[in-house]
Each structure stands twice: as C-alpha cells, then as structure tokens.
Amino acid sequence: MKITVQDVRSLKGGRKITMLTAYDYPMASLVDKAGIDMILVGDSLANVVLGLDSTTKVGMTEMLHHAKAVTRAVKKALVVGDMPYDSYQVNTEESVKNAKSFIDEAKCDAVKLEWFDKCPQVTKEIVKAGIPVMGHIGLTPQTADKIGGFKVQGKDAEAAKRLIEQALELEKLGCFAIVLECVPEKLAEMISQKLKIPTIGIGAGVNCDGQVLVINDMLGLFERYTPKFVKKYIDLSPMILEAIKEYKNEVEGEKFPSEQHTFSIKEDELKKLKDE
Ligand code: KIV
DSSP: OOOHHHHHHHHHTOOEEEEEOOOSSSHHHHHHHHTTTTEEETTTTTTTTOOOOOOOGOOOOHHHHHHHHHHHOOOOEEEEOOOOGGSSSSHHHHHHHHHHHHHTTOSSEEEEEEOOOOOHHHHHHHHHTTOEEEEEEEGGGGGGGGGTSSSSOOSSHHHHHHHHHHHHHHHHTOOOOOEEEEEOOHHHHHHHEEEEOEEEEEESSSTSSSSEEHHHHHTTTSSSOTTTTTTOSSOOOHHHHHHHHHHHHHHTTOOOOOGGGGGOOOHHHHHHHHHO
C-alpha cells in the first residue's frame, strides 16, 4: 500500500523515517523495492545527473520529465517533487500552478520548497491549494550565495534562533515535514523536539526524525565532490569503469559477443539462402 503524508506524520516519535533521492525509473524502482519511505526527485538532479554546476539551472521541464519517470516506477514510497528555483520566482499564482503540475502531471504525492524570503507566502498558498508541502531550511543550495555559501548554518545563537523560527513558521503554515540541511546536531535535536511534524536531516545528526541522502552520493556515483555528511555505502563508479573497460577489451579482442550471446540460423535455411 502507498505511504501517505499521514503515515509520515504519524512516524514522529516512532521509528526513524528513511528518504533517498531518485531521478529515473530503474533507480526509483530499486529504492522503492528496498522499502524506503520517501523518494525525493531532488533538484540535485542538476549536479549529479545533468552535469550542471548549480541546482538553479534546472527548471520545471527537467524536473517534471524526471519526476514522471520516478512515479512510473514507484508502488509504495511517497514521492516528493522538488520545486526548482525558477518555479517560484515569478509570483505566488505561478508557484501554485507549478506545484500542481508536480501532482497532476507528474503524479507526485507532495512538493518540497527551500526556504527563501517569500517562502511563507508561497507555502501558505500551495498548502491552501491542497498540496502537501515539505519545508527545507538550513543550507538551501538554491540561495546559497545569500547565506554565505555551502556552509553549516545556525552556528551562532542568533542564526540558530532564526532557523527555529523558520521551522515553527513552516509547521504553522501546514508543512507535513521539514528537511534540515547542514545544521549542528544539537540545533537539529532542539528543532526536532519543538516540532510536532517530522524533521528529515541531511548533515544534521542522528536526532532528526528521519534521514535523506542523495542516492548518487551514497552509491559512489558522483565523483566531483563528496560532502562530509555523506556515507558511501558502495563505491560504484570504479566498478562501472572496470566493467566498461572489460567490454571494450572484449569487443576489440573479438571475445564478445560469444556463442552464448549470439543467434543462429538452421544450416538448411542458410544453404537455401546461399544457393539462391
Ligand atoms: O535536491 C536534493 O537532493 C535535496 C536534498 C539534498 C534534500 O534537496
């Protein structure tokens, strides 16, 4: 049975919630089969799949294209579509329209929105339209230039207080969960205790209600850089490279395809063909 927003909410105070990103059919299918609670079609797509240098460089077209592939594969997990930067830049109506596209067109179950200056207004309207919203505070990559770059957030009392206020505001506005990215463990614990909705940590320590990682990072499929908070559960890139090199050698050495991978034609049919 599909996991609902209500199921996620009710895990608060219970077992830890699991979340991973996925961007295409085969990976989403594996994540779903493994029993992960939520799949995020993250705008990290820009970096780890499309080779771009910023998440702000993907738009609705790319996000919907990948979200559709993910929802085609998923039977159980709750699928969250990540609102790309330009999807909420014009005005609130446009933001709601784009959020609706994730639900109606791409068949996602919810959307995620990174904190930015007009975040409360936009979140309020999307929730009002009946769309479940996951908040995202702390390190918000889309606006990293405005918060001092890709750094741990909330390291002094004043900055930490701002994050607590943002979390409480998002809860009040109706978010069903909040991602805490790159915040000190003790602050994440404090926020998690103050909220009635689950916190999903990434670089926020073990006391959040759940954890999320970018799948390409944890599988060793993204070689450009590895943040401190990433644990590589397997290092696939060197293994894939070896397999590709083996294929190259076998093709060049006429070892592939062997008989096992080859089709045959009956001798008498071949003779007929040759005799024609
Ligand atoms: O885009 C993404 O993958 C994310 C996660 C890092 C939470 O927002």
